[in-house]
Amino acid sequence: MQTLIPGGDLAGREPLRRFGSELRSRREEQGMSLRKLARLVAYSPGWLSRIENAAAAPTIKLAELCDRALLAGGELIALARDAEPAPVTHSVLPAQLPRPVSPFVGRTAEFRTLDRIHSRASLDGRGLTVAIDGPPGVGKTALVTGWAGAASHAFGDGVLYEDLQGYSSRGAPLDPAAVLKAFLFALGVSERVIPEGIQQRSAMFRTLVSDRRMLVVLDNAADSHQVAPLLPGAGTCSVVVTSRRRMSGIAARSGAFRIALEPMSPGESLELLALVVGRERVRAEIEGARALVLRCAGLPLALRAAAERLTASRHRSLGGLAQELAGPGDADARLDLLTGGDGLTVRESFEASYHQLDAESSRAFRLLGQMPGEVVGTADAAALLRRPKAQTRRLLEVLIGVNLLAEVGPDQYLMDGPLALFAEGRAVAEGPFSVRLAQEASG
Numbered sequence: 001m002q003t004l005i006p007g008g009d010l011a012g013r014e015p016l017r018r019f020g021s022e023l024r025s026r027r028e029e030q031g032m033s034l035r036k037l038a039r040l041v042a043y044s045p046g047w048l049s050r051i052e053n054a055a056a057a058p059t060i061k062l063a064e065l066c067d068r069a070l071l072a073g074g075e076l077i078a079l080a081r082d083a084e085p086a087p088v089t090h091s092v093l094p095a096q097l098p099r100p101v102s103p104f105v106g107r108t109a110e111f112r113t114l115d116r117i118h119s120r121a122s123l124d125g126r127g128l129t130v131a132i133d134g135p136p137g138v139g140k141t142a143l144v145t146g147w148a149g150a151a152s153h154a155f156g157d158g159v160l161y162e163d164l165q166g167y168s169s170r171g172a173p174l175d176p177a178a179v180l181k182a183f184l185f186a187l188g189v190s191e192r193v194i195p196e197g198i199q200q201r202s203a204m205f206r207t208l209v210s211d212r213r214m215l216v217v218l219d220n221a222a223d224s225h226q227v228a229p230l231l232p233g234a235g236t237c238s239v240v241v242t243s244r245r246r247m248s249g250i251a252a253r254s255g256a257f258r259i260a261l262e263p264m265s266p267g268e269s270l271e272l273l274a275l276v277v278g279r280e281r282v283r284a285e286i287e288g289a290r291a292l293v294l295r296c297a298g299l300p301l302a303l304r305a306a307a308e309r310l311t312a313s314r315h316r317s318l319g320g321l322a323q324e325l326a327g328p329g330d331a332d333a334r335l336d337l338l339t340g341g342d343g344l345t346v347r348e349s350f351e352a353s354y355h356q357l358d359a360e361s362s363r364a365f366r367l368l369g370q371m372p373g374e375v376v377g378t379a380d381a382a383a384l385l386r387r388p389k390a391q392t393r394r395l396l397e398v399l400i401g402v403n404l405l406a407e408v409g410p411d412q413y414l415m416d417g418p419l420a421l422f423a424e425g426r427a428v429a430e431g432p433f434s435v436r437l438a439q440e441a442s443g
């Protein structure tokens with residue numbers, strides 16, 4: 001038995017070579033083109049060519065299909081067994097998706113987009129690569145777990161999932177080397193043969209998943225550096241990455257399709273309230289419900305927390321909660337009215353992003369929160385921040401890049417709802433104009 005680490009020892013490649021040359025000679029004996037064989041076995045010609053050239057490992061499934069198509073009488077299957085990677089000590093079908101959000105509302109356009117990209121990629125014999133970004137609590141995890149759960153039949157070789165904790169109140173972002181170790185383990189690789197180096201782990205991971213119909217969900221990524229070693233190669237394995245940050249690095253490197261997830265529409269927001277609080281209660285207090293939706297600015301995290309607060313007490317009215325959120329009063333205390341069932345407040349969720357900002361950007365964030373619900377342009381923002389226009393533009397870009405500010409049109413920026421309330425709370429606590437002294441000195 002041999003390992004299949006790319007660039008591994010020559011002896012390790014010998015079974016791959018034997019399989020590849022047997023496949024080629026049987027195909028050529030039958031006068032069959034790569035393209036025709038690819039059609040018969042539903043793999044891409046490019047992939048079969050890599051296998052014929054011993055640049056990739058055949059799975060038993062692929063060997064069975066080729067064996068049947070070329071009437072090889074089991075010869076190809078036997079050779080593929082010889083070429084099986086030794087590290088895989090047992091065969092497992094990972095199914096790591098967390099429980100989907102329930103009740104789940106809306107997102108039909110995003111489901112359709114994901115379906116479309118997925119079927120287009122499948123037709124080309126490739127896996128899909130999608131990067132979803134959006135503000136804290138907008139529903140990225142809910143979307144990907146909902147869609148992947150519904151589409152799981154398309155991923156016959158299983159689903160790998162990891163919360164990379166890129167923006168988490170629970171701790172630092174996960175080390176990709178540790179994530180690779182967990183993935184390899186989940187794929188059946190015995191711990192004792194998992195290599196030490198991150199590059200070797202990454203190569204082994206890519207080898208093992210390259211021609212599987214598998215989905216890898218990399219949830220809550222910090223940035224593209226964290227994600228890069230975890231990306232499958234160019235085979236049939238699919239990957240969906242979610243992050244609060246726009247992942248332009250991944251898009252540039254692997255041609256990922258980007259979905260910028262936006263807050264829910266007022267209709268979807270009302271539906272979410274109705275499903276948790278009860279349709280009757282929402283109907284009886286529709287104006288209060290609309291006011292609450294406005295306060296939550298379509299952010300499902302906030303809507304769900306508000307709904308849970310309302311279900312905890314039948315005497316609290318929807319309009320009353322909307323009014324409490326509107327103030328006046330201490331911004332942090334108002335925001336803490338929104339506490340989810342898991343005890344995590346909306347404020348704590350935002351804090352994970354806020355703490356990653358440098359001093360100038362967090363100052364800009366606090367100041368922009370002084371104009372909640374108002375669309376501002378660069379010139380207005382420059383006056384508010386008391387910074388030159390070019391610097392202001394850069395600061396706005398930083399905030400947009402981590403989805404702490406919405407870009408709602410050309411040179412139109414908006415901070416609204418719970419996020420603006422959070423900014424107000426930070427301004428009260430830290431002073432809106434303050435910048436850490438060290439930063440002032442260096443700037």
Ligand SMILES: Nc1ncnc2c1ncn2[C@@H]1O[C@H](COP(=O)(O)OP(=O)(O)OP(=O)(O)O)[C@@H](O)[C@H]1O
Pocket residue numbers: 101103104105106107134135136137138139140141142143167220244272300301302304349
């Ligand atoms: N489509 C939806 N239908 C119903 N509830 C939803 C939906 N999307 C999100 N939610 C609710 O909002 C909460 C937050 O959503 P989710 O965790 O998916 O946000 P996120 O964008 O992944 O946040 P983070 O940036 O913190 O990772 C969920 O726990 C759920 O209660």
Ligand SMILES: [Mg+2]
Pocket residue numbers: 140141142219220242
């Ligand atoms: Mg998430």
